[in-house]
Amino acid sequence: RWQKIFMIPLWSKMAVFWNKIFLxxxxxxxxxxxxxxxxxxxxxxxxxxxxAVNVNTNAFDHIQMKLFRSQRNxxxxxxxxxLWLVLRRTVTLLTQLAKxxxxxxxxxxxxxxxxxxxxxxxxxNERLQE
Numbered sequence: 803r804w805q806k807i808f809m810i811p812l813w814s815k816m817a818v819f820w821n822k823i824f825l826x827x828x829x830x831x832x833x834x835x836x837x838x839x840x841x842x843x844x845x846x847x848x849x850x851x852x853x854a855v856n857v858n859t860n861a862f863d864h865i866q867m868k869l870f871r872s873q874r875n876x877x878x879x880x881x882x883x884x885l886w887l888v889l890r891r892t893v894t895l896l897t898q899l900a901k902x903x904x905x906x907x908x909x910x911x912x913x914x915x916x917x918x919x920x921x922x923x924x925x926x927n928e929r930l931q932e
Contacts, residue, residue, distance in 0.1 A: 824890065831886060834879040841872035 845868050 831883040838876035838879050842876050845869035
């Protein structure tokens with residue numbers, strides 16, 4: 803039943819569109835990840851914290867807040883990127899498995915037909931020899 807649903811020509815047309823969207827999302831997640839790495843490095847610098855302490859106590863809290871936000875963005879974008887790639891790999895493997903199962907079923911049918919034909923010819927050959 804599922805094979806009939808997924809063999810609709812509309813899906814193959816949509817696959818090209820969704821592959822472009824997938825690549826766009828991957829590029830966006832990579833850009834967000836790299837931006838988060840840059841922000842973490844910027845606010846993790848020791849000299850920035852030392853300068854902020856000398857200037858104002860509120861500035862130190864502000865820098866710590868920005869560091870926390872940049873680390874949060876780093877973890878979110880990194881984990882999202884990882885899960886997106888895992889999801890893509892899972893879908894690819896499931897698609898390959900479905901194709902292999904379909905080809906296996908076709909080969910099994912072909913082998914059964916060939917076996918039946920061979921048995922028929924062997925029986926016919928035995929009758930002719932008698």
